[in-house]
Amino acid sequence: MSYSDYFNFKIIKASNKSNARAGLFSTPHGEIETPIFMPVGTNSAVKMLTNDQILATGAQIILANSYHMYLRAGCELVKSAGGLHGWMNFHKPILTDSGGFQIFSLSKLRKITDDGVYFQDPKNGSKHFISPEISMKIQEDLGADIIMAFDECAPYPCDYKQARSALDKTKAWLERCFEAHKNYNQALFPIVQGAFFDDLRKESAEFVSKFDAAGYAIGGVSVGEPTDIKNHITEITAPLLPFNKPRYLMGVGTPVDLINGIKYGIDMFDCVLPTRNARHGTFFTYQGNKIIKNKQFENDFTPLDENCNCYACKNHTKAYIRHLYKTQEATAATLLSIHNIHFLLNLVKDLRKSIIAGNFEEYSTELLNNFKD
RNA sequence: GCGGGUGUCGCCAAGUGGUUAAGGCCUCGGAUUGUGGUUCCGAUAUUCGUGGGUUCGACCCCCAUCACCCGCC
Numbered sequence: 001m002s003y004s005d006y007f008n009f010k011i012i013k014a015s016n017k018s019n020a021r022a023g024l025f026s027t028p029h030g031e032i033e034t035p036i037f038m039p040v041g042t043n044s045a046v047k048m049l050t051n052d053q054i055l056a057t058g059a060q061i062i063l064a065n066s067y068h069m070y071l072r073a074g075c076e077l078v079k080s081a082g083g084l085h086g087w088m089n090f091h092k093p094i095l096t097d098s099g100g101f102q103i104f105s106l107s108k109l110r111k112i113t114d115d116g117v118y119f120q121d122p123k124n125g126s127k128h129f130i131s132p133e134i135s136m137k138i139q140e141d142l143g144a145d146i147i148m149a150f151d152e153c154a155p156y157p158c159d160y161k162q163a164r165s166a167l168d169k170t171k172a173w174l175e176r177c178f179e180a181h182k183n184y185n186q187a188l189f190p191i192v193q194g195a196f197f198d199d200l201r202k203e204s205a206e207f208v209s210k211f212d213a214a215g216y217a218i219g220g221v222s223v224g225e226p227t228d229i230k231n232h233i234t235e236i237t238a239p240l241l242p243f244n245k246p247r248y249l250m251g252v253g254t255p256v257d258l259i260n261g262i263k264y265g266i267d268m269f270d271c272v273l274p275t276r277n278a279r280h281g282t283f284f285t286y287q288g289n290k291i292i293k294n295k296q297f298e299n300d301f302t303p304l305d306e307n308c309n310c311y312a313c314k315n316h317t318k319a320y321i322r323h324l325y326k327t328q329e330a331t332a333a334t335l336l337s338i339h340n341i342h343f344l345l346n347l348v349k350d351l352r353k354s355i356i357a358g359n360f361e362e363y364s365t366e367l368l369n370n371f372k373d
Numbered sequence: 374g375c376g377g378g379u380g381u382c383g384c385c386a387a388g389u390g391g392u393u394a395a396g397g398c399c400u401c402g403g404a405u406u407g408u409g410g411u412u413c414c415g416a417u418a419u420u421c422g423u424g425g426g427u428u429c430g431a432c433c434c435c436c437a438u439c440a441c442c443c444g445c446c
Contacts, residue, residue: 042408063407101407122409148407191407222406230406250407257406272408279410295401328411 006185007214009034009246013356019239019265020364022355025215025246027093027145028185029085032060034246034267035352037258037344038095040275043068044078044088046341047275048334051090056311057338058345061093061145063270066138067102071121071128075141083143095146095270098135100191101219101250104153112152114169132176139186146187148217149177154195156225163195171207178211187214189248192237195220196229205240215246215268222251222271231260238265255284255347256371259364262351269348274340279333281325284343288371292336297322310342311335 006028014021023034039046039054042065046054054062064084069075073087081087084094103110103119110119116131130138135150150173154166170193181188190208194200208216218237221230234249238261241247248268249261258269277283281292285305290297292304303313304321312321312335324332347367354363 040408043410047408047410065408068408095407097407105407106409151407153407217407219407224406248407253406271406273406276405276408276410276412279408280405280412282405291403293401325411330411333411 001184002212003184003187003214007187009215009244011244013358015355015358015360017361018263020262020351020355020360021265021267022352023246023267025267027061027187029091029093029145030060032093032268033349033352035258035262035348036060036268037341037348038063038268038270039341040270040272041088042272044073044084046337047279048330048337049341051088053311053334053338054090054341055092057342058349059092059341061095062090063095063097064142064144065099065102066096066135066142066147067099067106067130069096069142070099070130070138071123075138079141079143083141085143093146094144096139096142096144096148097250098139098148098150099130100135100148100151101153103130104155105223112169114172116150117152132173133180136177136180136188140181140183144186146189146215147181149174149188149190151191151193151219153220153223154193156196156223158195160197160200163193163197163200166195167193167200167204170204174208174211189213189215189217191217191219191250192241193220194237196225196233198236201233201237202240205237209240209242213245215248216241217248217250218266219250221249222253227257230257231264234261234266235264255344256368258344258348259351259368262348262355263360263364271344274344275337278336278340281332281336283336284340286367286370292318292322292325292332304336304339305343308339308343308346310339310346312339312342 008026010024012022025032025034038061039059040063044064069078078087085091103117106122110117116129118129120127132150139147151170152166154163174190190211190213192204192208194204221233238247246267249266251271252261252269253271282289283304286307297318300318304318305313321332321335354360
């Protein structure tokens with residue numbers, strides 16, 4: 001038995017002018033056309049959206065958080081409901097994050113040891129411990145198609161010693177994750193760490209590449225660093241990962257980030273930005289971000305983006321959505337979420353087409369010139 | 374007509390003789406990157422109903438006047 005019994009990644013076309021590639025990733029719950037963006041559904045729900053609405057955005061795979069599901073709902077309950085797929089009644093591919101990043105970003109009180117991490121639930125103060133083995137067990141109970149290694153994410157900025165330490169733990173924990181996880185219908189993705197030091201990133205990428213995984217992730221970016229640093233790390237790290245396996249850049253990002261990531265050879269992305277921005281009133285357009293509450297949209301009877309054919313753009317005007325937002329109608333967040341997710345998925349879809357057509361570089365350059373980020 | 378009260382940013386409102394007149398809502402900008410679900414940050418009154426006066430100095434004291442509110446006749 002191996003992952004290849006359940007997962008297959010086929011590169012349809014690779015650019016010869018950049019590292020961009022278009023692929024097809026098969027999983028137990030269906031195929032994913034890459035490059036792909038994965039909407040985030042932290043608590044086993046993409047905020048503000050029903051499954052029908054998620055699928056209508058063009059989503060092919062969504063993400064859920066083992067950290068959140070472990071604390072609330074509980075793994076036993078989800079497992080007894082048939083795993084996340086049965087629990088949510090969502091029968092497309094699902095990926096779960098391991099909880100490493102959430103402990104890093106959400107828990108105020110935490111203690112990291114070689115064995116694992118002690119932390120407190122920020123909502124009720126209850127104490128918990130998660131180790132690589134426990135994270136694997138949690139993610140096996142949740143039953144996602146793709147599960148993530150339990151890692152330690154270094155902050156930005158951080159010194160070399162701290163980055164070294166986090167990487168050493170991440171490496172040791174990765175071995176324990178693979179030792180604990182023997183379930184080949186759930187692909188375990190290793191995660192590259194190394195903060196913002198080229199040599200650590202290289203070391204980490206080479207280390208994870210030694211494992212026979214169905215895909216590989218780059219973590220530790222989008223933690224507050226400037227864009228050019230993030231781009232540099234992505235650019236030098238992605239090519240060091242196995243060419244014939246999907247590469248996942250965690251926590252990214254903006255429309256511009258996706259274009260750059262694809263150019264560097266990334267196949268999968270996830271980010272809370274489209275849904276969080278939506279709840280806070282910001283929406284993506286091909287000219288850059290815009291804010292729906294701005295007075296300029298008060299009498300604007302045009303769609304959010306003239307070139308978008310999402311449900312919100314096909315049915316509603318900026319003036320109407322602005323009114324919903326300002327009166328705190330939840331529908332505003334729903335419509336903006338639909339638009340933002342659809343926007344990113346349509347963006348990667350068009351970029352995929354351009355890769356296959358052989359004009360990715362021209363097309364992506366044209367798009368970048370239009371964005372005013 | 375008489376007595377009492379109130380008038381400070383679009384709204385609610387602190388201040389009560391002493392440098393640049395709190396705060397909240399609204400409004401207007403901005404932020405957000407492996408999600409603590411209406412969040413966070415910033416901006417907006419040369420001016421305190423109006424006109425005089427007292428004072429070194431007045432939103433704050435005095436006079437007049439206007440508006441509104443509550444009683445009484």
